[in-house]
Amino acid sequence: MKLLIILVIVLAIIAIVQLSKVYEFTRTLRKSKEEEISPADNKLNANLMLVWMSVFFIGTLYLYARYGEYLPEPASEHGKDVDWLMGINIWMITVMFFIMNAMLFLVAWKYQYKKDRKARFFAHDNRLEMVWTLIPGVAMAFIIVFGLITWNKITGPASEGAMQIELYSKQFAWIARYPGQDGQFGAANYNLISTKNEMGIVSKELIAAKMEELDSEIEGLKAQLEENKKLPVMPESYVETLEDKIFRLERHKQRILDLGEYKTANGMSNWVTGSDDQVVKSELHLPVGKEIEFVFRSQDVIHSAYMPHFRAQMNTVPGVPTRFKMTPTITTKEMRGKLADDKFDYVLLCNKVCGNAHFNMQMKIVVETEEEYLAWLEKQKSFGGEPAQEAAPAEGTDAPADTTMKAAMPAAQASAKMTH
Numbered sequence: 210m211k212l213l214i215i216l217v218i219v220l221a222i223i224a225i226v227q228l229s230k231v232y233e234f235t236r237t238l239r240k241s242k243e244e245e246i247s248p249a250d251n252k253l254n255a256n257l258m259l260v261w262m263s264v265f266f267i268g269t270l271y272l273y274a275r276y277g278e279y280l281p282e283p284a285s286e287h288g289k290d291v292d293w294l295m296g297i298n299i300w301m302i303t304v305m306f307f308i309m310n311a312m313l314f315l316v317a318w319k320y321q322y323k324k325d326r327k328a329r330f331f332a333h334d335n336r337l338e339m340v341w342t343l344i345p346g347v348a349m350a351f352i353i354v355f356g357l358i359t360w361n362k363i364t365g366p367a368s369e370g371a372m373q374i375e376l377y378s379k380q381f382a383w384i385a386r387y388p389g390q391d392g393q394f395g396a397a398n399y400n401l402i403s404t405k406n407e408m409g410i411v412s413k414e415l416i417a418a419k420m421e422e423l424d425s426e427i428e429g430l431k432a433q434l435e436e437n438k439k440l441p442v443m444p445e446s447y448v449e450t451l452e453d454k455i456f457r458l459e460r461h462k463q464r465i466l467d468l469g470e471y472k473t474a475n476g477m478s479n480w481v482t483g484s485d486d487q488v489v490k491s492e493l494h495l496p497v498g499k500e501i502e503f504v505f506r507s508q509d510v511i512h513s514a515y516m517p518h519f520r521a522q523m524n525t526v527p528g529v530p531t532r533f534k535m536t537p538t539i540t541t542k543e544m545r546g547k548l549a550d551d552k553f554d555y556v557l558l559c560n561k562v563c564g565n566a567h568f569n570m571q572m573k574i575v576v577e578t579e580e581e582y583l584a585w586l587e588k589q590k591s592f593g594g595e596p597a598q599e600a601a602p603a604e605g606t607d608a609p610a611d612t613t614m615k616a617a618m619p620a621a622q623a624s625a626k627m628t629h
């Protein structure tokens with residue numbers, strides 16, 4: 210098959226070469242020069258400009274009609290502003306597109322070569338300069354000013370009663386965290402990240418667990434070194450690697466101990482506020498009509514939280530928390546009705562090519578009434594593995610911070626004393 214295609218291509222090239230030779234030969238017979246173009250050819254080319262312009266414009270309009278509306282109406286308050294801005298931008302671009310291209314083709318058609326025509330020459334025209342400086346200038350200023358107003362609305366400080374949800378990104382999944390009954394996220398630190406604590410949440414249990422994990426790893430390595438002392442079989446470089454590993458693990462432990470404890474805004478220890486946080490991996494539930502402040506963190510690379518139906522997007526950057534706020538206005542149920550599609554679901558996507566499973570980094574979003582949302586939230590487990598209500602610490606906990614700490618991690622502290 211391949212051979213056949215190659216054969217066809219080669220034959221076609223030979224045919225074209227032969228045809229052009231025939232053409233050249235007839236021209237020498239007619240004694241016309243190559244650079245001379247007949248008026249008929251000229252006219253044909255000029256008219257083809259008009260034909261091509263029409264095809265181009267009709268094609269563009271068809272694409273607008275076919276793909277112009279690829280998203281349903283915005284399902285968030287600020288989404289209307291974003292759509293309005295987008296609409297204005299598209300209108301401006303479209304009008305300019307048609308004017309510029311019409312000029313391009315019409316000028317080529319109107320000023321086709323005529324023997325007696327002479328071109329007018331002028332070096333400068335102030336009015337023209339004004340027109341093509343002022344119009345784009347004003348249009349740009351308009352777009353930037355209104356764009357910034359909308360941007361500030363989305364990223365400005367959230368109002369008093371706004372609820373917070375943290376979205377945590379990692380290759381290749383989203384994790385949502387709700388702050389629990391105390392309304393505050395527990396502290397998080399990358400030193401605590403493990404397979405059991407993907408978000409690196411700081412709590413007494415999680416610190417103790419991580420310390421235990423590091424201790425057992427160190428013990429294992431030390432045992433290997435002891436064995437080698439009795440019967441030296443390891444190469445020198447491997448011994449050095451193991452010693453270096455132990456040094457790093459000890460340093461990791463020290464960093465966890467250095468995390469420090471402090472009282473948060475409502476007087477609770479930062480070791481404790483995390484224990485009632487609710488971590489959800491399957492679905493992101495949002496109450497309709499309520500302002501939500503999203504806080505974004507990333508574990509590994511830059512991802513981008515994209516919620517197309519809410520016209521919302523924000524990069525998630527390792528080490529730099531980002532945020533925006535939005536108010537959902539249409540529940541999933543209502544949107545299903547509007548679209549006459551009972552399988553419709555809102556979705557959170559990753560919009561930054563972040564690795565080989567990027568395409569599948571998504572999470573279903575469910576927008577529901579406040580009652581439905583609260584009923585769902587109650588069923589979600591707190592980080593300690595308990596239902597939220599039971600795990601919630603007593604209100605206004607004034608437990609002295611250091612006792613919490615000691616009770617929390619006897620094992621951790623004991624091992625810390627041993628090694629430092």
Ligand SMILES: [Cu+2]
Pocket residue numbers: 378381511512513559560561562563567570
């Ligand atoms: Cu991603």
